[in-house]
Amino acid sequence: MHSRGQRDPQQSIMSFPTSPRRFALLVGIDLYLAGSRQCGNGKLLSLSELRGCANDVQAVAEFLRSEFQLDDPRILCSSRNRSGFAYSTEPKEPPDRWPTFANIKREFDTVAEHARAGDLFFFQFSGHGARLRPTSKSPPGRSTDPSLMTMDFCCGKPAVRGWQLNQWLKKLNEKKIRTIVILDSCHSGGAFRTGGGFRTPEGWTNIPALPVDEEAVAETAVKSGNRNAELEMSWSINPDGFTLMAACESHERAAETTVDGISHGAFTHALLECLKQNRQNQAVVTYRNLRDQIVKQVQGQTPRVYGRDRLVFFGDKEPFSATPLVVRLEGRKLFLPIGKVHGVREGSEFTLYPPTTHATFSVAQVDDFECSAPDLSDDEIEALQRHNYQIVPCRWSLGDDLLQVLIQPSLGSGFRKALNAALQDRVVGTIEITESNDSHEPGSAVFSMSKRDDGGIDLAGPVSLTGYDGPVRGLDITDANIDQLAAKSAVALAHLTRFGQIRSLSGKASQQLTPFELALKPTRKVGSCSRGQGIDFVFRNTSKSQLHITVLVLSSAFHVKQLYPSEDFPVSVDPGCKDRFTFHITIPDPLNSHGEQQDTIRSIVTRGRQLSWKSLELPDIWNADQLDYKRSIPRRGAKLLHDFTWWIEDNVVLTTKQSEGDKIYWMSDLVG
Structure with missing residues (x-):
């Protein structure tokens, strides 16, 4: 369950290198044990077999090993076990590797005990989900608990309730352990599983709670807090501080699919395919990017991402870049899912994400919530496909507005020329750079730049934009090279101009x-x-x-x-x-x-x-x-x-x- 390091033969789980470690717990349940638990009508309860969950966790484990050098991901799995011409009623894995409630909780407790601040924990669950009657410890005001169904639930053992999982995750988060949760499961009350394969049991609306269900949550205290409304309705998980990806929305079902004769969860298969393609393209992909890519590959379910969706997959970095847009292509015409309401103006330009290929698309038509660029070449279309149809803005258009900048004469003509060139690379529209004089009133809607004693530059914006007189607070423009000084100044000016455009949308x-x-x-x-x-x-x-x-x-x-x-x-x-x-x-x-x-x-x-x-x-x-x-x-x-x-x-x-x-x-x- 850890990344590369020296293994202590006496340790069954992990070693303890000084650098941040990465833990993984992968749970896949194809085979659910039959047992004595009954429905409300007295009939024995059963959970139908699934076919792709064991394959899910094995595929994820192999990806983590090969791409992220995680040597020992912990796997709890119940695979179907063929014996002659029939399948056994028990999985082929040893009992200490079965995905029971006790084993799942044991693994969480192990991570909570050994992981420390800065470490990363990755948890995936592939299996059935259902809604159960609440326990005495369940959050008030609910009729059911969305739950992850353990392999031995029908044997009278507990399920992992969503709010209970939230408490386990919160315990890790309080230790500043970076946590990622992937749920390829669903929980729609009354939904049914067909030959197509859905990870929701049939008609589970009246399952009596047993004493063991109360015992399993006896030590789990629920504290009130602010929750995301959609996530509260689905898994009762509050992802503040960690990241959660779910296969579908609360009213949908998580499907299984067959690829080359092998069954997988549709969501997990699409997730891995997107990750592999991004690795091949050397693309830095965040959870939000992944979700947008997966949506295009699965049908009948809407994957969601909650919490820290800007983090790089399996990493601790949160690079701030313009949010990549997933575009669509109709013939040779490119459609972007943003328009006038987003402050897009004619002539705004976009480039591929990541920007490894020099291709730029200029908006030639702007609707209220969509814009388009026509007449793409074959090379541009091919580049779009290689980049998963993702683009980011590179030059926002001023439209009919004028960008005016007053510069102190002491900055020199060389700086003025360099600044003009740098701004042309970052802004589409009319730019006017002049030396400052007494003709401009302090309240004029222009930017002004002056040279500091240390050689740096102070940039002041109009009070109507910044809210105060004087240089922009927190901004330090310094460099010994005139071209670099001009480039840094242009970046700040383009940023403030875009900020002003966004603020003006209220009008x-x-x-x-x-x-x-x-x-x-x-x-x-x-x-x-x-x-x-x-x-x-x-x-x-x-x-x-x-x-x-x-x-x-x-x-x-x-x-x-x-x-x-x-x-x-x-x-x-x-x-x-x-x-x-x-x-x-x-x-x-x-x-x-x-x-x-x-x-x-x-x-x-x-x-x-x-x-x-x-x-x-x-x-x-x-x-x-x-x-x-x-x-x-x-x-x-x-x-x-x-x-x-x-x-x-x-x-x-x-x-x-x-x-x-x-x-x-x-x-x-x-x-x-």
């Missing part, structure tokens, strides 16, 4: 009376030395139609991040219903010396269509160079299409530094 949304109510209220608890106190967010749908909400934060660090929900899809709220969550405003280290910061909490609400807003995300201004992709072909023309109705509501949160004796903390409050 383009519908001005009709909003069919919802929003309430933000700071909690009474004070903040800490690195963040403000919690803020409760409550959304209520006052209309007669379903609404879809996404919440972004536009921060004083000039980053844009999706605050809620954690996955790409917005939260859907039915008429008359509410949705709520609690968040904190975090103070970035480069801004900690300033007395206050102002953040905008933006709620985007749509009706009749679910849209992803992840493409709006930007990193902090001091990390803007992580989005630095250059153009390689000229732009094309464009035209706009019909309007789209949507709503934006902004709430400004002011977080100020407070002191009480030796204690320093931050307090957040709403402005206006």
